[in-house]
Amino acid sequence: MADYKADEILDARGLSCPMPILKTKKIMKDMKSGQILEIQGTDPGTKNDLPAYASRSGDEYLGMEQRDGYISFYIKKK
Amino acid sequence: MSDNALVGKFKQGYDSLFEQNWPLWVGAVLIAFLAVLAAAVGRPWGVVGGLRVWGDWIWHAVGLAPRPMNHLFLSDGAILTWGLLAGAFGSALLSRQVAWTMAPAWELGKGLVGGILLGIGSGMAGGCNVGGFYTALAAGSISGFAMLIGLIAGAVVGLKYLLWEIEHVTIKSPAPKEKSGGADWSKSQPWLGVLFFLGLIGAAYALSFQAYTTTGLLLIIAAGIGLVIQRCRFCFVRAFRDPFMTGESVATKAVTVSTLLCLLGIMILKWTGALPEQSYVYHHWIGGLVGGAIFGFGMLLTGGCGSGSVWRAGEGQVKLIIAVLAFALSNSLFRAHVWTPAVAKAWGDPFFLPQLAGYFWALVITCVVLIAWWALTAWNEETDKLTMY
Numbered sequence: 244m245a246d247y248k249a250d251e252i253l254d255a256r257g258l259s260c261p262m263p264i265l266k267t268k269k270i271m272k273d274m275k276s277g278q279i280l281e282i283q284g285t286d287p288g289t290k291n292d293l294p295a296y297a298s299r300s301g302d303e304y305l306g307m308e309q310r311d312g313y314i315s316f317y318i319k320k321k
Numbered sequence: 322m323s324d325n326a327l328v329g330k331f332k333q334g335y336d337s338l339f340e341q342n343w344p345l346w347v348g349a350v351l352i353a354f355l356a357v358l359a360a361a362v363g364r365p366w367g368v369v370g371g372l373r374v375w376g377d378w379i380w381h382a383v384g385l386a387p388r389p390m391n392h393l394f395l396s397d398g399a400i401l402t403w404g405l406l407a408g409a410f411g412s413a414l415l416s417r418q419v420a421w422t423m424a425p426a427w428e429l430g431k432g433l434v435g436g437i438l439l440g441i442g443s444g445m446a447g448g449c450n451v452g453g454f455y456t457a458l459a460a461g462s463i464s465g466f467a468m469l470i471g472l473i474a475g476a477v478v479g480l481k482y483l484l485w486e487i488e489h490v491t492i493k494s495p496a497p498k499e500k501s502g503g504a505d506w507s508k509s510q511p512w513l514g515v516l517f518f519l520g521l522i523g524a525a526y527a528l529s530f531q532a533y534t535t536t537g538l539l540l541i542i543a544a545g546i547g548l549v550i551q552r553c554r555f556c557f558v559r560a561f562r563d564p565f566m567t568g569e570s571v572a573t574k575a576v577t578v579s580t581l582l583c584l585l586g587i588m589i590l591k592w593t594g595a596l597p598e599q600s601y602v603y604h605h606w607i608g609g610l611v612g613g614a615i616f617g618f619g620m621l622l623t624g625g626c627g628s629g630s631v632w633r634a635g636e637g638q639v640k641l642i643i644a645v646l647a648f649a650l651s652n653s654l655f656r657a658h659v660w661t662p663a664v665a666k667a668w669g670d671p672f673f674l675p676q677l678a679g680y681f682w683a684l685v686i687t688c689v690v691l692i693a694w695w696a697l698t699a700w701n702e703e704t705d706k707l708t709m710y
Contacts, residue, residue: 256494257424259624259633259640260556261566265487268710285422287636288554291342299567 247305247317249281250274256313260288264296267318271302274320279305282316289316339416339511339552345571348553349579352546356456357586359542363535364397365460365587365601366546367452368627369443369652371402372645376440376653379646386657395528400536401543405628407521408547409635414514416552417507424640427492431622432640436647438619439627443648444655445612446471447604447665449627450557450620453612455576458691459583460601461591461683463672464609466690471613476561477709478614479621484710518544550632557626561617563698568708570698577695584687592680598673605668608660 253270255263263284270280282293290307293316297304305317356366378393380386393399413419424432439449446453446468454472458465521544525537549555559572590596620626623644625633630648633641674683701707 254494257422258428258492258494259422259424259638261483261562261624262428262487262492264567265483265710269487285420287418288556291554295569296567299569 246308247279247281249317250278251280253280253282255282255284255286255289257285259286260292263289264292267293267296268300271300271318271320276320279317279319282318283310283313284316285313289314293318335511342554343549343552345553345555345575346578348549348555349575350582351549352555353579353582353586355542355546355549356459356583357590359401359539360456360587360590360596360600362538362542364401364539365452365456365596366401366543367398367448367456367601368402368405368631369449369452370398371400371405372440372627372631372649373652373656374399375402376649376651377657379650380653386653395533395536397536397539400539402631404540404543405547405550405631406635407517407540408544408549409551409632410547411514411517411521411544412548412551413636414510414517416514417510418551419510419635419637421637422639424638425492425494427490428640429643431624432642432644433647435619435622435624436630436644437651438615439623439630439644439648440651440653441655442475442612442614442616442619443627444652444660445608446616447608447612449616450629451627452601453604453609453616455557455580455583456587456601457604457609458580458687459587461588461598461674461687462602462604463606463674464602464604466687467606467609468613468616469690469694471610471615472561472617472620475614475617475619476558476621477565477617479618480562480565480709482618483621546628547632547635550628551635556629558620558624558629562621564701565707565709567710568702568705570695570702573698574695577691581688581691584684584691588675588680588684591675598675599671602671602673604665604671606672607668608665 251270251274253266255266263286267282274280294304297318301321303319305319308315359366374391374393374396377386377389381388391399394403443449443453447464448457454465454468525541528537556572557576560576563569563572591598623630625641625644630641630644634645
């Protein structure tokens with residue numbers, strides 16, 4: 244139940260598959276190793292898509308937190 | 322002490338069934354089983370037939386079309402699509418996943434444009450990813466093979482567009498909504514889901530009393546497919562898109578396995594005479610190819626195919642609700658005025674693959690094609706040679 248300190252925040256609320264993952268990939272490209280990205284989303288598919296993306300890209304999927312009306316996902320650049 | 326443990330165990334079981342997603346392979350097998358069941362009952366699984374009936378009736382309601390021949394609820398095509406929507410909605414209720422999800426205007430626009438393209442593409446191909454590809458291929462129609470190729474081509478172009486859009490268009494998320502009483506609604510969803518499914522079973526029962534037993538059966542089968550698809554978040558679009566976008570092949574594998582199983586079932590039904598040989602062999606390969614490409618592009622815009630748009634609409638995703646409506650209306654118009662039966666016939670006769678060299682070789686050829694697709698995406702998952710991003 245930890246709150247991660249995000250270096251960058253991606254607001255993907257209201258966006259549906261595949262936009263959250265495409266945007267995540269784009270932002271992650273410009274981030275430095277060890278930095279944490281917070282993705283705020285409403286698409287239920289992201290719960291599966293993001294961990295799958297992380298395992299392929301080698302980045303670390305930290306977890307998710309239910310917020311008021313959306314979910315915050317945390318991923319750390321490798 | 323034992324009471325709490327029992328409740329705890331029940332909650333655990335419920336969570337694993339309805340909180341987490343089911344594995345794709347479970348969906349692959351169950352969907353194929355239900356699709357073959359529907360065919361055995363007399364009407365192979367399709368989605369667009371029902372959407373077109375919806376479209377026909379809406380155009381009629383605003384005075385722009387004559388009274389449709391097909392009943393809005395009781396015609397075979399319509400009941401399948403109603404069932405799919407109902408099953409997905411009920412399943413979403415049970416998993417507390419029903420939520421009116423608004424999207425930015427740009428995304429809603431993609432839902433509209435994509436939906437129109439889905440309507441046109443499926444009009445040409447004789448169906449969507451289900452009726453034009455999945456069921457058509459399983460039924461031995463050459464148009465199914467053509468649509469497979471068209472869908473891949475269209476999806477690649479669609480993905481290229483999305484990659485361009487990510488770089489050049491800034492899509493602003495809508496302002497967060499004030500959630501008042503949201504938690505209460507979420508808690509009652511599973512109970513509503515149970516009530517909903519009981520009502521569905523009751524409707525099927527009532528239909529059998531009115532001598533609409535087959536209709537009632539099709540409703541339940543389609544609702545079963547809707548539930549399975551929603552629980553698995555089974556996505557045909559992923560099968561065509563993921564190899565090029567993320568390199569993943571799991572969705573493609575699920576679709577090929579499901580198609581193979583459905584193929585086996587429907588071929589057995591046709592070979593034994595239980596299903597007429599021309600069933601679902603109605604369309605020329607040109608329509609499958611070109612329609613498939615248009616449909617493939619459209620589904621990347623909407624983020625849902627035929628079945629996918631319907632089940633996501635059932636969850637309350639506004640972009641997909643718009644897409645389904647645009648899909649239904651455009652397909653109805655397109656088939657009534659552009660790709661009429663006369664126009665479709667002008668291209669030539671449909672082709673039933675077993676006509677070539679019998680059922681055995683038709684099965685072999687189809688299996689080879691599907692396994693080749695599966696193998697190509699598995700190879701790409703390791704080498705990323707086709708991954709575009």
